[in-house]
Amino acid sequence: MVRPRAQSAHGLSFGTQAAVYDQVRPGYPDAAVDLAGVEWKGLRVCDLGAGTGILSRSLIARGAEVTAVDPDEAALAHNPARSLRGTAEATGLPDASVDLVTVAQAWHWFDEKAAAREIVRILAPGGRLLILINQLDVRVDWVLRLSRIMHAGDVYRPRYRPEPGAGLVLSDQALVEFSTPVTLEGLIDLARTRSYWLRSNATTRARVEANLREYLTVEHPLEGETALPYMCLAYLLEVDSAGGDRDR
Template identity: 75%
Template sequence: MVRPRAQAAHGRSFGAQAGVYDEVRPGYPDAALALALTGWDRQWSDLRVCDLGAGTGILSRRLHALGTELVAVDPDAVALERNPAPTVVGTAEDTGMEAESVDLVTVAQAWHWFDEPRAAAEVARVLKPGGRLLILINQLDVRVDWVLRLSRIMHAGDVYRPQYRPDPGAGLTLIDHRLVEFTTELSVDGIVDLARTRSYWLRSNEKTRARVESNLREYLSVEHPIPDTVHLPYMCLAYLLERH
């Protein structure tokens, strides 16, 4: 089990692979993003949004394109250098933002790095009454046998739990959820680069990294050979919560 302090440190290490991260990590499907507006008489251009744990800006770029008034918050200043939005160096537990200042908080690929009760309290603090929290989690689709094997070789840690629902408290109530299937096209080199952006790789020594790369290349050339590229199956798990 990773201790909370060590977990937070791992969550701040992605800036070291910022360029690779942007190249090989997938974006978030429009159908998953659209969950944020379900049953809400609001448009994207009406919203002031905090993209929390925003990192290099994979989601921030899409939110910016949708016309939101956006602030990107992350503890990793190196990762934020690539983010096109106005940025604040801060944590999920202490964003540095004003109380009741945003309509929507988005958290993409980062909720599991947070101290959930403290992060929930901070999200509730910065949201306006009736504001929303959208949690997005892209996972390799480990329901597919060969993808499950791939994830284990790269120590991805992607485990699909159909029953999971975030219940962080602090007045944040789950009001909807959605699973969106999609694929992203990668070469063998791209899949190896994908492994390089995972926390297991980032905290491993060179010997371990070499072993993971060798095992990946052998699997994709011998056990499950792929052509020049493959459409790698993913699922995006989207959870919508509301502040009451």
């Protein structure tokens, strides 16, 4: 388990690989984003833990008014949305100022209970929280092996449901399967965007790269471009109108 302080430090390291991150990390499938069930034109959205803007760009294209919140200024420099340096636990946004909070690929970095209280504070009445998690589809044998070699940490837990408290309750969910085209070099770059790589020394990085190259040329030869299977786990949460456990 990563301690909160170390977790925060790792979360600030993605900006160092911002350009590569945007090139090799997949976007979020429409079917997952549409789980929000909203009219996007003019919608006030806080993209929390927005990073370089992979989701922010999609939301802007849909017509939303997006504020990207992230503690990593290097990552935010690549984000086209209005940016605000802040955290999930202290966004810096006014009370009841957004209609939707999106969290893409960042929920595991947060103190969930503190983040939930902050999200409820900034949501306008009727507001929603959409959590999106892209994972390598480790149900596929060769992808599971790939994930383990790059120490991706992608583990599919079918029974997992976010339960952050503060009155936020799960109202809908979806699993959307998709794939992206990759090459061997693209998979090496993908490994370079993972937190394990970013916090490792040069010796460990060289070992991971050598293991990946051996796997993708000997055990599971990869020639040219292939489809890399992913799954997007989408969770929609709403504020319990009865108040629920807001203060927990």
